[in-house]
Amino acid sequence: MSKDTKIAVLGGGAWGTALAAMAVNNGHETWLYARDAETVAAINERRQNPRYLGDILLPHGIRSSTDAKAVLEKADAVLVVIPAQSMRQALSGLADLIPLQAPIVLCAKGIERGTGRMMSELVAEILPYHQIAALSGPSFASDVARGLPTAVTIAATDAAIADRLAALLSGPSFRCYSTTDLMGVELGGALKNVLALAAGASTGLGLGASAQAALVTRGFAELRRIGEALGARPETIMGLSGLGDLMLTCSSSQSRNYSYGLALGRGESLENRPLAEGVATAPMAAELCRKHNIYAPIISAVAALLAGRITISDAVTALINRPLKSED
Numbered sequence: 001m002s003k004d005t006k007i008a009v010l011g012g013g014a015w016g017t018a019l020a021a022m023a024v025n026n027g028h029e030t031w032l033y034a035r036d037a038e039t040v041a042a043i044n045e046r047r048q049n050p051r052y053l054g055d056i057l058l059p060h061g062i063r064s065s066t067d068a069k070a071v072l073e074k075a076d077a078v079l080v081v082i083p084a085q086s087m088r089q090a091l092s093g094l095a096d097l098i099p100l101q102a103p104i105v106l107c108a109k110g111i112e113r114g115t116g117r118m119m120s121e122l123v124a125e126i127l128p129y130h131q132i133a134a135l136s137g138p139s140f141a142s143d144v145a146r147g148l149p150t151a152v153t154i155a156a157t158d159a160a161i162a163d164r165l166a167a168l169l170s171g172p173s174f175r176c177y178s179t180t181d182l183m184g185v186e187l188g189g190a191l192k193n194v195l196a197l198a199a200g201a202s203t204g205l206g207l208g209a210s211a212q213a214a215l216v217t218r219g220f221a222e223l224r225r226i227g228e229a230l231g232a233r234p235e236t237i238m239g240l241s242g243l244g245d246l247m248l249t250c251s252s253s254q255s256r257n258y259s260y261g262l263a264l265g266r267g268e269s270l271e272n273r274p275l276a277e278g279v280a281t282a283p284m285a286a287e288l289c290r291k292h293n294i295y296a297p298i299i300s301a302v303a304a305l306l307a308g309r310i311t312i313s314d315a316v317t318a319l320i321n322r323p324l325k326s327e328d
């Protein structure tokens with residue numbers, strides 16, 4: 001792949017638009033598929049995505065279209081930026097249009113509701129002959145769309161593909177590390193959203209900065225245990241898509257997951273909120289822990305809270321009053 005390849009981005013939300021801005025800034029022919037005609041027109045005519053990125057002025061050159069065929073034709077790499085719970089339905093409809101030689105870069109952070117599949121497992125069912133990679137790390141769409149410095153990790157089981165994609169997508173303000181630890185990268189991205197719900201709820205309840213730090217640290221211990229049980233590498237969990245994204249998402253109300261948790265903690269309405277992937281992922285993460293016999297009390301408490309099985313004050317009391325144990 002050379003620097004003047006065609007990049008196709010599927011998904012005209014905040015992150016898809018930001019990644020299209022990154023790709024065009026890095027000198028690629030960049031096409032963005034969005035299903036909403038008004039979004040397409042705003043990007044093409046005004047260089048804005050008002051529904052998802054406010055008044056940020058996008059760089060020149062993104063070609064947006066509702067015509068997936070035109071976007072995907074002769075693409076050299078396809079960035080899939082559709083929410084985790086819509087991924088199966090959306091990609092099933094587009095599968096025949098994706099060129100066989102184009103690696104699929106999954107940019108969603110979640111676990112499929114019902115099946116418990118990681119995004120790469122789900123997409124391998126739909127596109128069994130394509131190379132699959134995942135891009136994840138601490139990266140707010142608004143930062144990337146503005147061209148602010150950002151670093152992420154790109155994982156593919158084939159090291160050559162991961163290296164080539166990292167070289168292709170890196171540029172003056174976007175730095176990509178590569179790894180073959182696909183499971184580690186996907187787990188970090190999906191589970192930090194669940195832990196951000198807990199961190200936001202703690203702040204929303206007014207439990208203080210000490211409780212917040214304890215939750216994030218012990219949440220990270222759960223992430224470490226899950227990673228170890230599922231064969232992820234420790235350095236991935238301690239890297240950008242694990243610890244890095246956990247730090248970002250658990251500390252900023254720019255995060256939609258953290259903000260959802262804040263609203264939960266404050267007892268505010270949870271209706272009509274922006275996407276918070278952790279809500280659908282939490283029960284799947286709790287189920288994964290049950291299945292593999294992994295001790296993850298914070299993730300379990302978030303799942304129970306969202307399902308209405310416990311109240312927030314029950315969750316806090318249960319977490320603080322568990323039998324004492326060594327710090328592992």
Ligand SMILES: NC(=O)C1=CN([C@@H]2O[C@H](COP(=O)(O)OP(=O)(O)OC[C@H]3O[C@@H](n4cnc5c(N)ncnc54)[C@H](OP(=O)(O)O)[C@@H]3O)[C@@H](O)[C@H]2O)C=CC1
Pocket residue numbers: 011012013014015016034035036052081082083084086089090107108109110139140141142274275277
């Ligand atoms: N925003 C961020 O900072 C980051 C987000 N991510 C991850 O990226 C993923 C997408 O997030 P984000 O872009 O922010 O979400 P948004 O809510 O901003 O946008 C979602 C986009 O997906 C589109 N979409 C939903 N379902 C379909 C479908 N079936 N077919 C085609 N398009 C569809 C929506 O279209 P429509 O508008 O028509 O409904 C919308 O354009 C999530 O998994 C998120 O965790 C990762 C890193 C950073």
Ligand SMILES: O=C(CO)COP(=O)(O)O
Pocket residue numbers: 109137138139140141193196245248249254255256257258275276277
């Ligand atoms: O994944 C993100 C930053 O890395 C974005 O987080 P939210 O989806 O919680 O906004």
